[in-house]
Amino acid sequence: MTETxxxxxxxxxxxxxxxxxxxxxxxxxxTHGDPDAFGELFRRHKDRMWGVAxxxxxxxxxxxxxxxxAFLSAFRRSDSYRGEAAVTTWLHRITVNACLDRxxxxxxxxxxxxxxxxxxxxxxxxxxxxxxxQEALAQLPEQQRAxxxxxxxxxxPVAEAAQILxxxxxxxxxxxxxxxxxxxxxxxxxxxxATQEAxxxxxxxx
Numbered sequence: 001m002t003e004t005x006x007x008x009x010x011x012x013x014x015x016x017x018x019x020x021x022x023x024x025x026x027x028x029x030x031t032h033g034d035p036d037a038f039g040e041l042f043r044r045h046k047d048r049m050w051g052v053a054x055x056x057x058x059x060x061x062x063x064x065x066x067x068x069x070a071f072l073s074a075f076r077r078s079d080s081y082r083g084e085a086a087v088t089t090w091l092h093r094i095t096v097n098a099c100l101d102r103x104x105x106x107x108x109x110x111x112x113x114x115x116x117x118x119x120x121x122x123x124x125x126x127x128x129x130x131x132x133x134q135e136a137l138a139q140l141p142e143q144q145r146a147x148x149x150x151x152x153x154x155x156x157p158v159a160e161a162a163q164i165l166x167x168x169x170x171x172x173x174x175x176x177x178x179x180x181x182x183x184x185x186x187x188x189x190x191x192x193x194a195t196q197e198a199x200x201x202x203x204x205x206x
Contacts (some may be wrong), residue, residue: 023087031078038075045088046071048154049095055149056099058138062106063099070098085163092156092164096146103142136186144179151176 018026018040029037049070053063074094081090137145146165150156151172158176162169 024083027078027081027083027087030075031081038078041074041087041091042071045091048088049091052092052095052149052154053099055134055137055153056096056142056146057103058134062102066098066102067095069102070095073098086160089160089163092150092160093166096150096164100142100146132190133183133187136183136190139186140179140182144175144182147172147175148179148183152180 018036021029021037021040023041023044026037026041030041046067050063050067053066053070054060057063057066070091074091077094081087137148140148143165147161150161150164151158156164158169158172161172165172
C-alpha cells in the first residue's frame with residue numbers, strides 16, 4: 001500500500017512503487033495523470049480478462065479483439081469509475097460488454113475454429129472434452145453464457161456478477177440455472193459420459 005501523501009501528491013509518484021499500490025490507488029493515479037498506472041492495471045488483470053473473453057466469445061480472435069476493446073475503453077473511460085465497486089468488477093463489466101458487442105457483429109452460424117483451452121498438460125481425451133464443453137457453451141444465449149462463465153468458471157459471487165452484468169441477483173441465478181440445464185442437454189446429445197461429467201453442476205448456493 002502507498003502512503004496517503006504518495007497517493008495524493010503526484011510529485012511523489014514513481015513507477016517503482018506501482019506493484020505495491022492497490023487497484024483503486026492505481027485508478028486514482030491514472031485519472032490524475034500518472035502515465036504508468038494503467039499499465040500496471042493491465043499487467044495485473046489482462047490474463048483473467050482474456051480468460052473471461054475467450055470463454056464468453058468461444059473464439060480466440062474475437063476474444064483478443066474484445067480484450068483490446070475493453071482495455072481501450074477502460075483507459076478512455078476511467079473517469080466513469082466511481083470507486084463503489086472493485087476495479088476488477090468494473091473491468092469485468094467492460095470486458096463482458098465488449099465480448100457481447102463483438103458477438104452481435106458476427107453471424108450466429110459462424111463456425112468455431114478449433115483451439116486448445118488447456119495449458120498443454122492434459123491428455124488428448126481431456127482436451128477433446130474441454131473443446132466439446134466450449135462448443136456447447138457457445139450454443140447458449142449470450143446472456144446465459146456470460147453468467148455461467150463468471151459464476152461457474154471463474155467463481156465470481158452472484159452479487160458481484162450481478163454488478164458486472166448490471167442485472168438483479170435473481171436474474172443472474174435464473175440465467176445460470178437455465179444455462180446449466182441447456183448445457184447439460186446439449187452435452188447429453190453429444191453422448192460421451194465423460195463430457196457430461198465435465199459439465200457445470202448446478203450450485204445450490206448460487
